[in-house]
Amino acid sequence: MVQFSLSKQQKMIKDEVARVVRDLVVENAHDMDESGEIPPETLQKIWELGLCISQVPETYGGFGLAASPLENVLAIEELAYGDVSVAVAALLPSLFIVPIMEMGTPAQQEKFLPLACTENYPGLTLALNEPAIGFDPVRLNTTATRDNGAYVLNGTKCLVPYAARASHILVAAAADGENRLFIVENGTSGLSVGEREKNMGLAALETFGVSLENCRVPEENCLAPGENTGYETVLSRARTAMAALGTGLVRASYDFARQYAKTRQQFGEPIGCRQAVAFTVAEMAYETDALRFMTWRAASSLEAGNDAKRHSYLAKLYADEMTTKLTDYGVQVLGGHGYIRDYPVERYYRNARGIGNFEALAIV
Amino acid sequence: MINLEPDEKMVNVQGSMRQMAESIFRPVARKYDEKEHTYPHELDMFKNIPVMGGSRKKKDSAKDDKKKKQKSGMGQNLSTVVTIEELAWGDVGLLLTLPNAGLGNASIAAVATDDQMERFGNKWVAMAITEPEAGSDSGSVSTTAELDGDEWVLNGEKIFVTCADRCDAVVVWATIDPSAGKSGIKPFVVEKATPGLTLDHLEHKLGIRASDTGTLVFNNCRIPRDNILGSSEIKKNTEGFKGVMKTFDNTRPMIAAMSVGVARAALDFTRQQLEAHGYQIDYDLKPVNVSSIQNTFYKMEAHLEAMRLLTWRAACMADEGETNNVEASMAKAKAGRYGTLITQQCCELLGPLGYSRQHLAEKWMRDSKILDIFEGTGQIQHLIVARNILNLSSTQLK
Numbered sequence: 001m002v003q004f005s006l007s008k009q010q011k012m013i014k015d016e017v018a019r020v021v022r023d024l025v026v027e028n029a030h031d032m033d034e035s036g037e038i039p040p041e042t043l044q045k046i047w048e049l050g051l052c053i054s055q056v057p058e059t060y061g062g063f064g065l066a067a068s069p070l071e072n073v074l075a076i077e078e079l080a081y082g083d084v085s086v087a088v089a090a091l092l093p094s095l096f097i098v099p100i101m102e103m104g105t106p107a108q109q110e111k112f113l114p115l116a117c118t119e120n121y122p123g124l125t126l127a128l129n130e131p132a133i134g135f136d137p138v139r140l141n142t143t144a145t146r147d148n149g150a151y152v153l154n155g156t157k158c159l160v161p162y163a164a165r166a167s168h169i170l171v172a173a174a175a176d177g178e179n180r181l182f183i184v185e186n187g188t189s190g191l192s193v194g195e196r197e198k199n200m201g202l203a204a205l206e207t208f209g210v211s212l213e214n215c216r217v218p219e220e221n222c223l224a225p226g227e228n229t230g231y232e233t234v235l236s237r238a239r240t241a242m243a244a245l246g247t248g249l250v251r252a253s254y255d256f257a258r259q260y261a262k263t264r265q266q267f268g269e270p271i272g273c274r275q276a277v278a279f280t281v282a283e284m285a286y287e288t289d290a291l292r293f294m295t296w297r298a299a300s301s302l303e304a305g306n307d308a309k310r311h312s313y314l315a316k317l318y319a320d321e322m323t324t325k326l327t328d329y330g331v332q333v334l335g336g337h338g339y340i341r342d343y344p345v346e347r348y349y350r351n352a353r354g355i356g357n358f359e360a361l362a363i364v
Numbered sequence: 365m366i367n368l369e370p371d372e373k374m375v376n377v378q379g380s381m382r383q384m385a386e387s388i389f390r391p392v393a394r395k396y397d398e399k400e401h402t403y404p405h406e407l408d409m410f411k412n413i414p415v416m417g418g419s420r421k422k423k424d425s426a427k428d429d430k431k432k433k434q435k436s437g438m439g440q441n442l443s444t445v446v447t448i449e450e451l452a453w454g455d456v457g458l459l460l461t462l463p464n465a466g467l468g469n470a471s472i473a474a475v476a477t478d479d480q481m482e483r484f485g486n487k488w489v490a491m492a493i494t495e496p497e498a499g500s501d502s503g504s505v506s507t508t509a510e511l512d513g514d515e516w517v518l519n520g521e522k523i524f525v526t527c528a529d530r531c532d533a534v535v536v537w538a539t540i541d542p543s544a545g546k547s548g549i550k551p552f553v554v555e556k557a558t559p560g561l562t563l564d565h566l567e568h569k570l571g572i573r574a575s576d577t578g579t580l581v582f583n584n585c586r587i588p589r590d591n592i593l594g595s596s597e598i599k600k601n602t603e604g605f606k607g608v609m610k611t612f613d614n615t616r617p618m619i620a621a622m623s624v625g626v627a628r629a630a631l632d633f634t635r636q637q638l639e640a641h642g643y644q645i646d647y648d649l650k651p652v653n654v655s656s657i658q659n660t661f662y663k664m665e666a667h668l669e670a671m672r673l674l675t676w677r678a679a680c681m682a683d684e685g686e687t688n689n690v691e692a693s694m695a696k697a698k699a700g701r702y703g704t705l706i707t708q709q710c711c712e713l714l715g716p717l718g719y720s721r722q723h724l725a726e727k728w729m730r731d732s733k734i735l736d737i738f739e740g741t742g743q744i745q746h747l748i749v750a751r752n753i754l755n756l757s758s759t760q761l762k
Binding site for chain 2: 001007134136311318
């Protein structure tokens with residue numbers, strides 16, 4: 001039955017994450033953006049909510065709960081409302097865990113899932129994006145060639161979060177005409193992590209370029225080596241998560257712009273008393289809802305175990321358009337103040353482009 | 365629990381309504397666009413099927429709705445917008461002139477007494493609000509109703525009345541005390557044959573030509589005293605007026621659903637044409653890596669989904685018995701505007717096919733425009749949303 005209201009459990013998760021975000025993220029987001037660092041205690045506190053490992057079987061150290069893409073998008077929205085960098089960093093291990101849960105062989109699950117189910121925030125990440133014009137996750141330039149019981153990886157990756165401190169990196173590469181994921185141990189010869197990247201936004205998030213030069217990976221580290229690669233499902237899940245990040249981000253911009261329009265006085269009255277401002281904020285209101293529902297639509301398909309290719313594609317597309325458009329509105333409502341880094345709307349605007357330009361910064 | 369994946373029940377409603385739209389509306393869509401003002405007799409079969417708000421619905425039925433919903437799995441409002449999307453996909457002009465499914469029927473269903481229900485429930489009832497000098501400002505209507513003995517005497521002119529010619533009766537908004545402002549405005553049911561009521565003329569329109577839009581003139585038009593809907597008492601506040609405006613909380617999602625239906629019709633046709641010409645719509649490559657035509661198509665599809673989901677949300681809230689005033693306006697603001705843009709863009713992509721009257725794309729572009737205008741223009745919807753989220757009154761945010 002079509003329904004827009006949250007179950008008790010969904011509400012509980014949303015509220016719990018929102019509380020942590022309120023306590024640890026909202027006030028500090030500006031400083032984290034300026035300093036380029038997320039305090040490890042912050043990541044640890046969010047890690048302790050168990051969001052990333054709740055669906056991992058208990059035998060591997062997880063909670064063994066049913067996977068719920070809907071619960072995940074609710075959590076992602078709340079985290080991204082506080083800060084997109086923090087959201088990506090805090091949920092980063094999921095980008096390693098979910099593909100292994102989805103596509104991994106029992107042997108791979110047994111070997112690698114316990115790495116994720118640790119007391120402390122683990123160093124696990126995904127290398128998917130590549131520094132190329134028109135980079136497309138379905139047309140990877142990085143290659144994996146079979147050679148004598150191993151795969152040899154070659155290519156360049158970018159925007160790999162926390163690559164320097166990761167123990168394992170999941171690398172996307174084209175092999176035998178299919179796109180596949182490979183588990184690569186950090187330190188493997190041929191894999192090198194570059195300097196920390198400097199980006200327009202997502203400034204608190206440590207990201208790196210990673211290059212692979214004849215990097216040999218044992219055959220058994222290829223996830224789903226058969227015909228059914230599962231890669232498309234991973235993309236659908238990642239696109240849905242990107243839309244959820246976007247939802248949290250635009251909601252933050254909307255909230256701030258709305259508050260500002262109510263309080264900022266010009267011509268003897270709040271600027272919200274002028275249609276030009278009021279209608280802008282109204283559009284932000286319903287487009288934020290629309291983006292959230294696009295996200296929920298895709299997540300609902302995933303939750304039901306149905307094909308979510310179309311809905312996740314459209315949700316990500318909608319997020320691409322709306323994040324930049326609405327955060328732009330957010331800056332514009334504040335006028336000159338919106339351009340000053342003391343106000344959060346300029347950060348939202350910089351972060352928005354990151355959601356549009358990249359793929360798979362999160363997964364549900 | 366959140367779930368936006370249609371269940372079997374909804375898929376069935378969509379399927380059967382779509383079949384009806386395809387077999388009954390589509391074949392004559394062009395015919396009645398060309399033959400403006402000719403009654404589409406093919407629609408006679410709909411006379412006893414309640415579409416617009418359900419003609420036999422009793423008032424204060426939100427609770428009943430909720431009960432019913434738990435039983436059937438789909439609320440009345442959601443079921444209605446799903447139905448409307450499909451029928452509008454067939455043809456929105458014809459949908460607007462479905463017998464016994466006027467806007468007046470919706471307000472009678474909402475506020476009529478049992479006696480009034482008995483008298484008007486089975487009639488085709490239009491709605492007459494707009495006047496030459498009162499458009500969006502519906503609170504300033506100047507048509508008057510004066511009590512004379514046991515009768516109300518109506519005087520004034522109403523324009524843009526949908527189904528003005530074909531209806532059996534009309535709900536007329538008139539003031540019983542011009543000095544009382546909005547609180548003096550009351551709805552009255554006037555039967556078509558009443559002396560003093562004349563149809564002045566029918567309009568020639570850009571689109572929805574299958575629907576007859578006309579001007580009604582009331583000249584000392586006398587109706588029974590109990591033809592007033594609701595109470596004749598003038599309250600100091602504008603609660604009464606607001607109550608009547610609430611009818612529109614239910615109808616705005618319906619108009620939004622029409623917009624979704626028309627835009628989807630245009631997109632379906634465009635997709636057919638694109639695929640026939642070798643363009644793949646497969647949601648595979650990133651939008652930056654496909655042709656401009658495919659990119660545009662994907663974006664339109666995304667906006668269409670957004671329109672539909674905002675519409676469903678407003679309907680679901682009504683089914684839950686929640687106030688959905690703001691959300692209904694959000695749905696109409698989004699759907700009205702983007703329905704217009706999508707149908708425009710389909711015409712653009714289709715080139716000569718989009719401009720030719722051999723196909724329906726040009727018609728959909730004309731038809732969809734009205735959906736961002738009537739039942740509150742897009743601008744009025746933005747006002748409603750903005751006043752609510754900014755907590756400003758109508759005098760603070762004009």
